[in-house]
Amino acid sequence: MDQAGTAAEAGAPARPGKNWRDLRKRVLSAIVLAPAAILCVWLGANAYTLLLALGAAILTWEWVHLCGLRTVKLPGAGVPVAVFVAGTLAVMEYPLASWLVLGMGFLLTWLSAERLRGGDRAQQPALRLALGVLYIGVAGLCLIELRHENEAGRANLLFLLLVVWASDIGAYVAGRALGGPLLWRQVSPAKTWTGAGGGLLLAMVIGGLLAPELAPGSPWRAAAVAAVLAVATQAGDLLESAIKRHFKVKDTSSLIPGHGGLLDRLDGLLAAAPAAMILALLIGYGGALWR
Template identity: 60%
Template sequence: MPAAAEGAGPPAAGRWRDLRKRVASAALLLPAALLCIWLGAEAWTALVAAAVAVLAWEWVRLCGFSTRRLPGMAVPLAVLGAGTLAVADAYAAALLVLLAGFGLAWMLAEAPRARRAAPTFWLGFGVLYIGLAGLALIHLRGDAGAGRANVLFLFVVVWASDIGAYLAGRVLGGPKLAPAISPNKTWAGAGGGLLSAVAAGAAAAYVMAPGPSGRVVLVAAFLGLLTQAGDLFESWIKRRFHVKDSSSLIPGHGGLLDRLDGVLAAAPAASLLSLLLGPGVLLWR
C-alpha cells in the first residue's frame, strides 16, 4: 500500500473524530447564551459574570497558581469587581480596578515564595485579557436601543468564523497558517472562517434590521479577523505554558478559554465601535 503523501492531512475518519463532542457541547452552550442575550441585560450580565469567573480560574491554573489564595485570588477578584462597577455604569472606575488588579497580581506573583515556572507577568495579564472582554460584553448588551442586536451580531460573526474555519480546514487542508503556533490551522481554514464571518454577519444584519448597509461587510470582516487572531493568541499561550487545553471543562472543546478565545479578542473592539457610534446605533449602520 503506498505511503501517504508528504504534507497530507489526517485520514478522513480522524479529521472528524471530535465533531460529535463539539456538536453536543454546542447544543448545550449556544441555547443558554442566546436565551440570556434575548432575556435582557440582567440575565446576560449574570452569564458574563459566571463565564469570567471560570475564565479567571482557568487562567490562574495555567499560570501555576490557585484561586484559593493570593496571588491567584487577585485575578477573579479584580475582574468580578470591575464587572460590578460596570453594571453600575462606572466604567472609568472599572478600568482602574483592572489596571490595579493587573499590577497587584504581577507584583504578588514576583514574591520569591510565589514564583512559578511561567513568567510572573502573565498572571497579571489575565486580569486585563479577561476583564476587558467582560466589561465589553456588559457594555454592549447594556445599550437599551441596540444592545440585543449588537451582541447577537458579534456572536453570530464569532461562531460563523469558528465553524467556517473548522469545516474548511478539515475539508480542504493545505498549507499551514502558523505551524509553530498551531499545527492544525491552515490558510484554507482562515479563508473559510473569514468568508463565513462575512456571510453570516450580512445575513444576521439583514434579518435584524433589513435595509442597505455598506459597512456590514467591513465590520464583520474586521471582527472575523480578530476572532482568528484571538484563536491564534490562545494557541500561542497554551504552547508557552505547555498545555493542550486550558482545562477539560467542555467535552470536545477543552476549557472555556479555548471556546471563547475569539470572543475575548473581538468583544473589546465591538464595544469600542459601539462607544464611538453612540447609544442606540447598530454596529453595521
Template identity: 40%
Template sequence: MTSPAAPGATSAAHSLARRIVAALIMMPVVLGALWLGHPYWTILVAIAAGMMAWEWRRLTAAGAVGAIGWAMMALAALAVLLTGFGEVRLALWVLGVGGSLLGLAAGLGESPAGGGWAWLGTLYAGLPSLALVWLRDDPASGLATLLWLLFLVWAIDTAAYAAGKLIGGPKLVPRISPSKTWAGLAGGAAGAAIIGYLAARWTGLPDPWLLTGLSLLLALAEQAGDLFESAVKRRFGVKDSSGLIPGHGGILDRVDGLVAVALIVAGFALWGGGSPLAVWAP
C-alpha cells in the same frame, strides 16, 4: 460482515458527539441570558470571567491557583458586575489598579514573568467580559449587536473548521497552531461575510456591505485571538485551558476569538458614538 471501526475513528466520533451535546446545552443558556439582559446576562458573563481568570492562572502557573488566582477571579467578576450596574469607570479602575497590584504581588512572590502573566490574565479575562456587558446595556442596539457578534464568532469557527478539514492545504502558522490552514482562514472569512450581510438585512441597515466588510475584518481579528491563545498554551505546554466543557476544552478555548472581537467592537462603539448597528442605522 462489517469491519469494526478503527479506534481513531471511534474516538473522533465520540469527541464530536460530546462537542455537539455540550453546544446544545450551552447555546440556549447563553442566548436566553442574552435575550433577558441584565441581571441574567451580567451574572452569566461574570461567572465566565471568573472561570477565564481561573483557567489562565492554572495555565500560566503550572496548575497552581493560590491566593493570586482567586484574587484574579474576584477582580474579573467584580468588574463585570460593576459594569452591569452602570459603574463602568469604577470597573476599569478595579481592573487596572487591582490587576497591577496582583501582578506586583505575583512578581515579588514568584518571578517577574509570573507577575506579568498574572497582570495580563486579569485584563484578558476582565476587559472583554466587561465589553460584552457594556455593549448589551445599550437599549437601542445592544441585543442586536451581541447576537451579531455571537453568531459571527460561531460562524467563523464552524466555517474555518469545515474548510480546514475538507480542503486542507498549507498551514497558517504551524509553529503556533499545527491544525490551522489558510483554507480555514478563508472559510472563516466567508462565514463572517455571510453573517454580516444577513445581520445587516435583518436590522434594516441601508448599506449591508458596510457591516459585511467589518465582519470580514473581524474574522481576521477572531482568528488572531485564537492564535494568541494557542501561542500561550504552546508556551506552557498545555493542550486545553481546562476540561470544563466536554469535547471543547475550557472556556478560554471557546472564547479566544470572541475576546478580540468584543474589544474591537467596544472600541468602535466608544469612539464612534455607538455600535455599528446603531451608527449605520437609517
C-alpha cells in the same frame, strides 16, 4: 506527536479530510451552550449578568490553574477579584471606575505575585499571572458596555456571537475538509489559510444575511463589519494557541466535551469583543454596528 504536529514541524500543508473525531462532541456542546447564551443576551439584565459572572469565574479559574496556582489564595485570588470588582462597577454603570480598577488589579496582582514568589525563580513568572486580569477583564468589560445600549446593544451582541460562531464553524469545516498551507506553523499545527478563508467567508455571509433581521442597516456594511470581527476572532484563536503552547498544554481544561476548556471555546470572542467595542465607539452609541 500526531500527524498534524509532524506536518507542522516539517512545514508541510495540512492534509484534507482528517481528524473529524471531535465533531459529534462539538455539535452536542454547541446545541447546549449556544441557545443558553442567546437567551441570556436577549433577556439582558439579571440573566446576562449571571452569564458573564459564571463565565468570568470559569475563565479566571482556568487561567490561574494554567499558572500553577489556586484562586482561593493569593496571588492567584487576585485575578478573579480584580475581574469581578471591575465587572461589578461596569454593571452599575461606572465605566471609568471599572477600567481604573481593572488596571490597578493587574498591577496589584503582578506585585503581589512577585512578592510572594520571592527568590524562587522556578515558580511561574508573576507577569504571566497578572496578564490574565487584562486578557479576561478587558473582554468582559467590553461585553458589559456593549449590552448597555439597550435594543441596539442586544442586536450588536447577537450579531457578534453569530459572527464569531460562523467564523469558528467556517474555519473548522474548511480547514478539516480541504487542508492546505498552515496559517502559522510555529503557533498551531492545525490552522490553515484555507480554514481562515472559510471562516472569513461564512462570517461575512451570516453577518450580511442576518444583520438586517436584527436592526436596520446595510447588509453590505454588515458583511464588512463581520469581516473585521472575523479577523479579530481568528487572531484570538491564534493567540490562544500561542498561550497553550507557552504553557505546554493541549487544552486549558477538560470542562467542555470536544472543546476543552472555556478559554478554548471563547478565545475568539475574547478578541472580537474589544474589536466590536472599538467599532461601537467610532460610530457612537445607540445604533447597530452596521447602520
